[in-house]
Amino acid sequence: MPRMHHPLPWHRIAHHDMLVETTHDERARLDTIAHLNVFAAQRLAPTVKTAFERKGVTPSDRHEVRQAMERDPAFRAWSLVRRNTMEMRQKTGRDIVGRQRESLREKADRLNAAKGSQQSRLHLDPSLDVPRYVSGVDQHLMQGGYTAEWLDRDVSNAANYDAGMFATVGGSAGPHNDAAGRALCEWLRREFPAFVPSRIVDLGCGLGHNTLPLRQIFPTAEIIAVDVAAPMLRYGHARARALGVDDIEFRQEDATRTSLSSHSVDLVFSTMVLHETSHEALPRLLQESHRLLRGGGLCIHLEQPPYRGLNPFEQFMRDWDGRYNNEPFWSALHESDLRQMMTKVGFREDLVFETRCVAPSWQSSRPTEEDFGRAPAWYAVGAWQAVEGSTAEG
Amino acid sequence: MYSHLPHKADPNPPQPTTLRGRRPEFTDDPMLDRLYAITLALVTELSVTRARVDTLERLLERKGLVDSSEVENFTPDESEAAKRGDIQQQYLDRIFRVLTE
């Protein structure tokens, strides 16, 4: 048997006061699911590739690969393992959270309360009109999606998300599940060491996994993390405090129309949000990034790479989530021309760019192998905001 | 179970287990898809059990406490047996998840 790297086990992920309590067997179950994911990526995915190569076809696009492969046993077996690990991961998390949801809520309440004279930085807006494209989807097979609440002040799904994330990605996001945030920081430090934003906005922050790394490299910046999902924000603010981070604002806002004033932000970013944004909302989210930025400011959105430029087989493999993992906007996003969209919403063409952000390894021996969408490396589209009065030459 | 009935409104309803969005089928026989799901759950559970046995063996060994004949001849008392029954039921719930969700 070829040696595979071991996924990060539960006892190595960062523990904090907001994290669920687990039994021995629940931990073993999540660890097994992480192993199954690594197995599917490293042992089964190559069998799909071999099966495809044996067919000797030369498809012109991913649809033709699908026609050739849809009924192939290797593809079907890989898919069945992938789909079932996702479903089992959700059930495991749901069972863990279900029996302690009241105590999790209490923990969140306690951590989110004002401390002495210090106001809480959690700002929820119960009157917010949550977009249907978010509340109507059980993203990646998570029952109820990001916004569902079964209790008053519920944090269930956010707690489940935090507890099981490492199993879904086979541990590749590191102990704090923050590889995308660290990849962005690494890129900023390497490419633009002199860029020091004083106001940063994270659009669609979720529970803030990838917001917190920004605090480390920009210790004095004002950081505002926005999301439409109250359970994620409640949990995220509590988690940040539990990890000793007390000065990030978590706001319940729609990222396509925030209440922040125009030209008031130096860095607008998002991680893994575009693929969960509807066709209509996507240009509006990019437009909002443009509205928020000051001249000389930067916006950057981290995602999986677009299909263009990838061979049809890889496109087909990467499209799996779009078809089988309740990600209805996945395929369309990866087929869209984000550069062009950025220009359309007002960014100057010569200031729009595409790049690649790679997380520095938290564990020196870990390989950065490809996992068709789950490795710690991202494509990013971004733009600098033109400074008033400057020209393409200036 | 009857949460759709208005007069049973529970202020704290349990999280539903049904998923919005169709579960895809990857084989030509829906029973085969279900069999895969059950088998994968079994794979997972067997691995969990192995991990637990390994934990126990390591602990017992560290402490020099138990030899294998004691394990072979073990009989649970009444409350231990009841607890084991619960474990079995939860186990089956996980194995047959695909038939119940």
Ligand SMILES: C[S@@+](CC[C@H](N)C(=O)[O-])C[C@H]1O[C@@H](n2cnc3c(N)ncnc32)[C@H](O)[C@@H]1O
């Ligand atoms: C895949 S999660 C990513 C979360 C986080 N950025 C991370 O990297 O862990 C996508 C998040 O985007 C949020 N979202 C989607 N559309 C949004 C919108 N219009 N405004 C604010 N948040 C949105 C969802 O609620 C969800 O928390």
